[in-house]
Amino acid sequence: MDTRSKPLFSPPVYRSVSPARTGAMVQRYLYLLVGSWPRLLELVYWPTVQMLMWGFLSLYLSGQSGFFAEIGAVFIGSVLLWDILFRGQLGFSISFMEEMWSRNMGHLMMTPLRPLEFAAALMVMSMVRLAIGLVPVTIMAIAFFGFNLWGLGLVLVAFFVNLFLTSWAIGLFVSGLILRFGLGAESLAWSLAFLLLPLACVYYPVDVLPGWLQWISLSLAPTYVFEGMRALLIDGVVRIDLMVWALLLNVVYFSLGLFAFLRFFDAARDAGSLLQLGE
Amino acid sequence: MDAQTTEGGRGDDRSSGAGGTPIAVQVRGLTKRYGDVTAVEAIDFDIVGGSTTGLLGGNGAGKTTTIAMLMGLVLPTGGSISVMDVDMLRHRHRVLHRINFESPYVDMPMRLTVSQNLTVFGRLYGLDRLRDRIAEIASALDLTHLLDRPCGRLSAGQKTRVSLAKALINQPELLLLDEPTASLDPDTADWVRSHLEAYRAERGATILLASHNMPEVERLCDRVMMMKEGRIVDDGAPGELISRYGRDTLEDVFLDVARGTGRAEAGGAEVGRAEAGRGAIAERGGRALQDSD
Numbered sequence: 001m002d003t004r005s006k007p008l009f010s011p012p013v014y015r016s017v018s019p020a021r022t023g024a025m026v027q028r029y030l031y032l033l034v035g036s037w038p039r040l041l042e043l044v045y046w047p048t049v050q051m052l053m054w055g056f057l058s059l060y061l062s063g064q065s066g067f068f069a070e071i072g073a074v075f076i077g078s079v080l081l082w083d084i085l086f087r088g089q090l091g092f093s094i095s096f097m098e099e100m101w102s103r104n105m106g107h108l109m110m111t112p113l114r115p116l117e118f119a120a121a122l123m124v125m126s127m128v129r130l131a132i133g134l135v136p137v138t139i140m141a142i143a144f145f146g147f148n149l150w151g152l153g154l155v156l157v158a159f160f161v162n163l164f165l166t167s168w169a170i171g172l173f174v175s176g177l178i179l180r181f182g183l184g185a186e187s188l189a190w191s192l193a194f195l196l197l198p199l200a201c202v203y204y205p206v207d208v209l210p211g212w213l214q215w216i217s218l219s220l221a222p223t224y225v226f227e228g229m230r231a232l233l234i235d236g237v238v239r240i241d242l243m244v245w246a247l248l249l250n251v252v253y254f255s256l257g258l259f260a261f262l263r264f265f266d267a268a269r270d271a272g273s274l275l276q277l278g279e
Numbered sequence: 280m281d282a283q284t285t286e287g288g289r290g291d292d293r294s295s296g297a298g299g300t301p302i303a304v305q306v307r308g309l310t311k312r313y314g315d316v317t318a319v320e321a322i323d324f325d326i327v328g329g330s331t332t333g334l335l336g337g338n339g340a341g342k343t344t345t346i347a348m349l350m351g352l353v354l355p356t357g358g359s360i361s362v363m364d365v366d367m368l369r370h371r372h373r374v375l376h377r378i379n380f381e382s383p384y385v386d387m388p389m390r391l392t393v394s395q396n397l398t399v400f401g402r403l404y405g406l407d408r409l410r411d412r413i414a415e416i417a418s419a420l421d422l423t424h425l426l427d428r429p430c431g432r433l434s435a436g437q438k439t440r441v442s443l444a445k446a447l448i449n450q451p452e453l454l455l456l457d458e459p460t461a462s463l464d465p466d467t468a469d470w471v472r473s474h475l476e477a478y479r480a481e482r483g484a485t486i487l488l489a490s491h492n493m494p495e496v497e498r499l500c501d502r503v504m505m506m507k508e509g510r511i512v513d514d515g516a517p518g519e520l521i522s523r524y525g526r527d528t529l530e531d532v533f534l535d536v537a538r539g540t541g542r543a544e545a546g547g548a549e550v551g552r553a554e555a556g557r558g559a560i561a562e563r564g565g566r567a568l569q570d571s572d
Contacts, residue, residue, distance in 0.1 A: 024402030028388070031395045035429075098388075106385040107445070110350045111403040112375045269354045272313065275347055275385065 017120075021113050025121030029095050030128070043133035047083050051137045054079040055145040074233050075203070076147040081229055082202045083134060084163045085222055086193050091129035092122045092171030093178075093189035100183055106275045115265050119258070122175070123168050155232060158243040162225050165250035167193070169257035176264030180273060202226050221249035302361075303328040303453055303485040304349065309358035311344050311509075318344045320509040321358065328452075331479060331486040333496040333517075335529075336506030337537045342489040345506070346455050349487070350380055362453060376404050381446035382457035383439060389431030393422060393441050396430060397448055404449035416444045420474065436467040443471060447478060454478075456488045460495060468492075472499060493530040503529070505536045512536060 033039050058072030099105050108118070141147045150156065170193055177185045196202070199213075200222035206214050217223045224246035231239045268274050304326040311319040319341040326332050334342045347353040349360060351371040360367040365374040387396050394413060401409040417423045420440045425433065430441055439459070446454060459475070460468035472495060479486055490496050496503055497517045504514040513520065513536065517529050524532045534540070 018405070020405060021403050024399050027402065028391070028395075028399040031391050031399070032388070035390060102388040102390070103386040104388050106352060106382075107380075107387065107400070108403070109352055110375065110378070110380050111400065112372055112405065113403050114372060266354070269352060272311075272318075272344065272347065272353045274352045275343075 017114065017116055018112075021111075022117045022120045022124070025108075025113065025118060026124050026128075029098065029121070029125045032098060033129075033132075040132065043087075043129055044136055047087065047133045047137040048140065050079055050083060051076070051141055052144075055141065055147075058145060058147075071234075072145075073147055074230055076141055076145055077149070077152075077229050077233055078203050078226065080134070080138065080141065080149050081159060081163060081225065082197070083137070084130060084160065085167050085196065087130045087133055088126050088164050088167030089170045089174075089193045090189070091126035092168055093174050095122050095125040095129070096171070096175040097178065097183070097186060097189060100178060100186075105179075109274050115262055119172060119175075119261060122171065123164075126167065126171065127164065152229075152232060155228070155238050155243070158246075159225050159229065162221055162243065162246040162250055165247075165254050166196075166221050169250070169253040172254075172257035172261040176261040179261075180264040180268045180271065182273060196220065196222055199223075200226060205230060219249070221246045221253060224249070301328040302326070303330075303363055304487065305359075305361040306349075307359045309345070309348060309360060310356045311341075311348060311353060312356045317509050319348070319355075322506075322509075322511050324504060324511060324514070326485060326487060328485050329479070329483045330501045331475075331488060331499050333500035333503040334487060334489040334506060335491075335493075335496060335503055335533055335536075337533075339508075340506040341509040342506055343457055344509075346380070346457055346487065346489055350378065350455060351375070376449060377451060378453045378455065379446040379449055379451035380455045380457070381442050381459050383435075383442065383459070383461050384457065387430045387438070387441060387445060390429055392427050392429050393417075393433075393444075394426040396441065397426075397444060400445050401448050406449060412448065416447060420444050420447075435462055436464065439463055439467065439471060443474065450482060450484075452482070452484055454484055454486045456486065456490075458490050458492075459488070460490075460492060468495070475499060493528065493533060497529050505533070507536055 054075050058075045061075070062072035099108060138149045141149060152159070174185070174189045174192055177188060199217050200220050201209065201217055202222075206217050206223060206227060209217055224242040228239045228242040228246075231237045231242070302325045304324075306322060306324050309319055309322045310317070322341075322345065334345065336342050344353060348355050349362065349367065351367055355368070362371075362374050363377060365371070367374070391399070394417075397413045397416070398409065401412060406412055413426075414423070417426055420443060422437075422440055422444055425437060425441070430438060433441065443459070446456075454475075456475075460471050463471065475486065476499065478484060486499070488496070488499060500517060502514060503517055503520060504511050505520070506512065513523075515523065520532050521527070521529060524535055526532050526535065
């Protein structure tokens with residue numbers, strides 16, 4: 001058979017950014033997920049443990065009188081939103097690290113796949129992994145603790161968008177570091193987001209922090225999301241202004257994360273570390 | 280012989296070789312340094328389309344670094360690379376779909392099945408009729424019965440065939456191979472070589488091959504470039520090199536070059552240029568490559 005007469009490509013072959021290549025990478029990660037029940041179980045396991053622990057604490061607090069009785073739902077809301085932020089970043093970074101663990105980065109980067117398409121696939125997988133882990137847990141929150149996250153309505157979309165953007169910004173930065181410095185930097189993927197836990201005021205209002213720390217907290221996008229969540233659950237007020245601030249800050253952080261990822265990618269090519277794998 | 284080297288900057292800028300044969304790869308002044316360590320130093324060469332060129336050299340000679348720079352995985356410190364008239368340093372994505380690479384040192388994802396891996400890579404290369412193409416290449420490489428098996432459960436020989444299937448899935452015009460038959464038994468290695476020969480004959484592809492296996496190089500290559508300490512110290516057809524060095528085999532020539540004990544009798548570069556104090560190269564290049572040189 002003369003294969004020379006059969007064009008293998010649909011013109012134009014060269015495209016600046018290809019959704020098809022992004023789709024190919026998403027398919028690669030879905031193959032991995034579907035073929036590995038421990039990976040699927042892991043996605044649900046920790047959010048469930050978190051939900052149970054905080055859920056029962058909320059139940060206990062709601063049995064008390066006064067102020068404590070009111071904050072049970074806030075705790076559960078905080079847990080779920082924090083999980084979106086943390087699991088979103090983890091979903092991004094773990095998909096990235098699958099390539100490092102399987103020593104596949106060299107193969108990928110010599111295909112027409114572009115770094116931006118690769119990053120886009122990681123973002124999609126971050127949403128997919130989060131959905132697999134979080135949807136069952138939100139249903140569990142309704143069933144066991146009477147907290148309906150989906151009942152927050154349209155403002156939930158603003159929460160999701162902002163938290164995802166932050167998680168991707170961190171994921172891009174951490175993945176860039178790992179790309180450049182190898183799996184020795186892997187621990188950052190698991191721990192960097194935790195810096196936001198105290199600073200973004202996940203479980204308490206910004207007012208609790210000392211003045212100088214409040215400025216740092218207010219420079220972080222998630223702070224506005226958690227403040228917005230408390231305003232909604234405690235005061236019943238939708239704070240659009242807080243969501244706008246979060247979005248503006250996220251545009252900055254996401255741009256910085258993307259810039260860092262691309263710079264680290266070039267640095268990895270310069271250092272020859274795309275073929276060097278492991279630590 | 281259908282390839283030419285312009286070692287030492289003798290070449291001019293052109294997109295076709297002698298007799299109007301197209302140049303598939305043109306390298307000028309290509310240099311890679313990792314800090315104080317020079318992995319590749321100002322090499323120049325052209326590779327004519329449709330030829331098979333061997334890149335020979337001892338460990339740390341700079342072969343893998345050179346190939347990695349050709350693919351765009353490693354950024355050169357200096358020089359230029361043109362592949363099929365595309366500047367690889369500026370526009371490599373315009374030509375990457377026409378290139379592929381195979382090395383036993385770069386794994387395929389182990390948990391994905393053979394079919395899944397080929398599907399993903401086929402989609403990355405933007406192939407039409409992908410299912411047919413996978414069936415076709417699986418049949419050609421005797422992989423049909425392994426398509427549903429995870430790559431991690433394959434033998435070394437089977438993995439090499441899968442890796443080769445990945446490398447040929449887009450029917451590349453330029454195929455870069457880094458020790459394609461390393462760790463294979465003689466029978467499987469012979470089978471791989473036969474397939475590469477057939478592929479080149481069928482597609483008119485250009486092949487650049489880094490190898491330590493001298494019989495393999497003699498069999499497959501029209502031309503050999505000898506690398507030492509990051510430089511191309513000699514090149515020519517295997518037969519030419521053997522007679523030039525007054526040796527019986529290419530392996531003897533390799534040893535002469537590697538040890539600096541031999542001397543070309545005519546026409547070639549003087550060997551034994553391993554001047555004291557030049558220092559070792561690529562493997563000491565810090566975070567260079569997991570170099571199979």
